[in-house]
Amino acid sequence: MNYQLLYFASLRDAAGRVEETVASQARDPRTLYTELAARYGFNPTNTHLRVAVNSAFAMWDHALADGDEVAFLPPVSGG
Amino acid sequence: MNYQLLYFASLRDAAGRVEETVASQARDPRTLYTELAARYGFNPTNTHLRVAVNSAFAMWDHALADGDEVAFLPPVSGG
Amino acid sequence: MSGSAPRAMDGCLRDFQMHTSVFTLSYSPIDAAALRRGIEGLGIGAAVVFEGRVRDHNDGRIVLGLVYQAYAELAKAEGARIMDEARERFAIERAVCVHRTGELALGELAVWVGVCAAHRDAAFAACRYVIDEVKVRVPIWKREHYADGDAEWLHPAD
Amino acid sequence: MSGSAPRAMDGCLRDFQMHTSVFTLSYSPIDAAALRRGIEGLGIGAAVVFEGRVRDHNDGRIVLGLVYQAYAELAKAEGARIMDEARERFAIERAVCVHRTGELALGELAVWVGVCAAHRDAAFAACRYVIDEVKVRVPIWKREHYADGDAEWLHPAD
Numbered sequence: 131m132n133y134q135l136l137y138f139a140s141l142r143d144a145a146g147r148v149e150e151t152v153a154s155q156a157r158d159p160r161t162l163y164t165e166l167a168a169r170y171g172f173n174p175t176n177t178h179l180r181v182a183v184n185s186a187f188a189m190w191d192h193a194l195a196d197g198d199e200v201a202f203l204p205p206v207s208g209g
Numbered sequence: 210m211n212y213q214l215l216y217f218a219s220l221r222d223a224a225g226r227v228e229e230t231v232a233s234q235a236r237d238p239r240t241l242y243t244e245l246a247a248r249y250g251f252n253p254t255n256t257h258l259r260v261a262v263n264s265a266f267a268m269w270d271h272a273l274a275d276g277d278e279v280a281f282l283p284p285v286s287g288g
Numbered sequence: 289m290s291g292s293a294p295r296a297m298d299g300c301l302r303d304f305q306m307h308t309s310v311f312t313l314s315y316s317p318i319d320a321a322a323l324r325r326g327i328e329g330l331g332i333g334a335a336v337v338f339e340g341r342v343r344d345h346n347d348g349r350i351v352l353g354l355v356y357q358a359y360a361e362l363a364k365a366e367g368a369r370i371m372d373e374a375r376e377r378f379a380i381e382r383a384v385c386v387h388r389t390g391e392l393a394l395g396e397l398a399v400w401v402g403v404c405a406a407h408r409d410a411a412f413a414a415c416r417y418v419i420d421e422v423k424v425r426v427p428i429w430k431r432e433h434y435a436d437g438d439a440e441w442l443h444p445a446d
Numbered sequence: 447m448s449g450s451a452p453r454a455m456d457g458c459l460r461d462f463q464m465h466t467s468v469f470t471l472s473y474s475p476i477d478a479a480a481l482r483r484g485i486e487g488l489g490i491g492a493a494v495v496f497e498g499r500v501r502d503h504n505d506g507r508i509v510l511g512l513v514y515q516a517y518a519e520l521a522k523a524e525g526a527r528i529m530d531e532a533r534e535r536f537a538i539e540r541a542v543c544v545h546r547t548g549e550l551a552l553g554e555l556a557v558w559v560g561v562c563a564a565h566r567d568a569a570f571a572a573c574r575y576v577i578d579e580v581k582v583r584v585p586i587w588k589r590e591h592y593a594d595g596d597a598e599w600l601h602p603a604d
Contacts, residue, residue, distance in 0.1 A: 138517055139587035140599040178603070182585070185519040201517060207600035208514060208521075208545055208586030209498055209557050209577060217359055218429035219441040257445070261427070264361040280359060286442035287356060287363075287387055287428030288340055288399050288419060321479050330502040330552050336573075337495040338566065344488040394488050408496065408577060415494075416570055 131155075133162065133194065136201040145170045159183065160190040163202055178205055210234075212241065212273065215280040224249045238262065239269040242281055257284055309375050309383040311367030313358055313428075315390045318397040327382055327404040334408035336415040340399040342392045350435035356389045356398065359427040363387070370421040378414035380405040385418050387428055467533050467541040469525030471516055473548045476555040485540055485562040492566035494573040498557040500550050508593035514547045514556065517585040521545070528579040536572035538563040543576050545586055 137145045156162035159181040167174045180203040181188050216224045235241035238260040246253045259282040260267045327335050374383045383403045401418045405411040433439045485493050532541045541561045559576045563569040591597045
């Protein structure tokens, strides 16, 4: 399936891109993150991150659909 | 002794004056207030009031000196 | 803007590093924008401002306006004590409070409290402390004018 | 002033009686004076404003400036939820929060929260609630530039 990935903050710097479309066999964010972590050198553990699918917070085992927009969110530091 | 009296809020309305100099035998604010309450129809009990002498909060049994400025302060309602 | 508040604030701006606290009375309208500039600064991460305004109703009665009367000398002394206490109790940089006196129309600012600090905990706590203490300790009295023609001094039971 | 914040505020002023809460992001500098006018009103006795600003130091390092990056769509949605929660939990009239994005210089406003209410208890509590929740829930990230040439994203441990 194809996913629209968005990257923010340190993950954006590590991936070297703001967004991209990836083709992946992953069916949930957990598996997708593991793929991307291997590709870009992200921290392989994901316990510090949150997941958003289609601009809404989602669970790590959320069932992804083709074309979904997915973002892995580092701890926030606004305010 | 002569005292410089200042009146505020409802006591100013009841006394019909902002300030005045009074000659009194009173030697403390408690006695002075009793005199003024009788003269102007103030509430004879003073438990709701505070006393200031020479622009500082004072006790009801403060020893007054000739020329002291005395004010009896109703509960405040600023802010 | 005339009145003592803006002048006090100009002083803050001129002597930027001066840690200070200011309490003043203002017979003329309070200039919130000028006061706000007095609590800015490069070392300051957080500012909290409280504004008390004249409401059009109180306790179910329609209010047309009000008068604040102050025992000015004692009010300024007691207000200064409160500001000093706020500086002692909380890790703040500056605290400013201006209380209006005289006749106020609906919507006008009655009191302005501004506190700045490195962090927001102290700024919130100090701002709250100042307004709470000012309301119960500073000799200022409010007389409300009501739509029914009545007017009265507010003397909350202690 | 351009940006969505002033426009949101104009809306508040036009429809005065509308009880509302607003969360926006602003790429241009935050106009605190314009925002403040959005929380005025004749039924309002208390207003509390929190301002977060760019400090010249953090954790002992000298800061030269910073960048806020936001996941805009989710940030606006989560921010709106926080404002709604504040309205549900506290007896307030209006709550407004604007968070800056992009490059900020020292002293610039990073975030502005304004709440107005009939009474100060609710105004203080709601203002505090909004900034506390925004800081931990809204997907916005800060990258500080330091005097030693380093720069890093701040990702506080959860």
